[in-house]
Amino acid sequence: MCFHFYIHYFLLLLLLNQSHLGASQLDLNYYSDSCPNAETIVKEEVTKLYHKHGNTAVSWVRNLFHDCMVKSCDASILLDEDQTSGIESEKLSSRNFGMRNFKYINTIKEALENECPATVSCADIVALSARDGVELLGGPRIEMKTGRKDSRESYAAVVEDFLPNHNDTISLVLSRFQAIGVDQEGTVALLGAHSVGRVHCVNLVNRLYPTVDPTLDPDYAEYLKRRCPTPDPDPNAVEYARNDLETPMVLDNMFYKHLLSHEGLLLVDQQLASDPSTLPFVENMAADNTYFHDQFARAMIIMSENNPLIGDQGEIRTHCSRLNAS
């Protein structure tokens, strides 16, 4: 009797332990039982939004970087400023300047809440929307794991310790990515995200005034000066240049071709082609779009799995921009 009790107790412990293990890591198709349509719903919503506002897809790609790079892929980037819960929003950090379309995250979240209330995390929405955005922009299809939980804090105070600035050195950039497990080849590929979207003049004028950066192609510098005519742009004037004039909405290897012809927009971008450790990757990616896409997908997966909250850590937010009431 006593023996049987122990055997059963032991088996029960084993089972509990295993289900705990199952829930404490990221998995492919994590929601297959709890919300079987989760990934389909995200894809449908991301696709609908893309057809209304194409640049939403661009925003989802940038979101993944700005969320995952700072400590953890835990949707901390989505939290709004809130005095009651003491949240200082990461969105207000100067490193996150120019980020947009956050309100459309709610559209995706609402569709998921309608089908499976309180089941799919905002951190997984950040990951899945980024991979679906990549595909809509002509990038590779990326298999991403799910099961991330949402943070109950923001990291506004330390954003700058993790996200490089537009004019940081290549060695700093490489070390920041290395810290999350992305190697040099992967870093070169990830910056290929700058094949889409825009850059505001505040992030460019250093290269144009008082003197033009001599590594810039002169014709390209003239174009940039037309886009950004003064050294002190009004941040509210929405003055910006496109990352890629030829294929601004396609995640392709045009970015690397531009770097090789001295038409990199940000200083960090251009440095990829001037540093001997990264130049060979730039050359290979410029020559072969499939190779770029393979490396981009590989590095996006590593970035998307940086230090997630799992199992009973964190929470599943009902509204992505605020904590659940405790």
Ligand code: HEM
């Ligand atoms: C050294 C690393 C990086 C730096 C310093 C950097 C910096 C910047 C800056 C300054 C902008 C322009 C923001 C503006 O003025 O509106 C930008 C835009 C963008 N970045 Fe990065 N970035 C980096 C890496 C990445 C990575 C790894 C990704 C994604 C995989 C990414 C995705 C994007 C996208 C998609 C945009 C365009 C956003 C839009 O048009 O709304 N960036 N980045």
Ligand SMILES: *[C@@H]1O[C@H](CO)[C@@H](O)[C@H](O)[C@H]1NC(C)=O
């Ligand atoms: C980088 O650019 C910022 C402005 O965005 C400027 O304040 C800072 O001095 C620059 N840093 C370097 C090392 O040039």
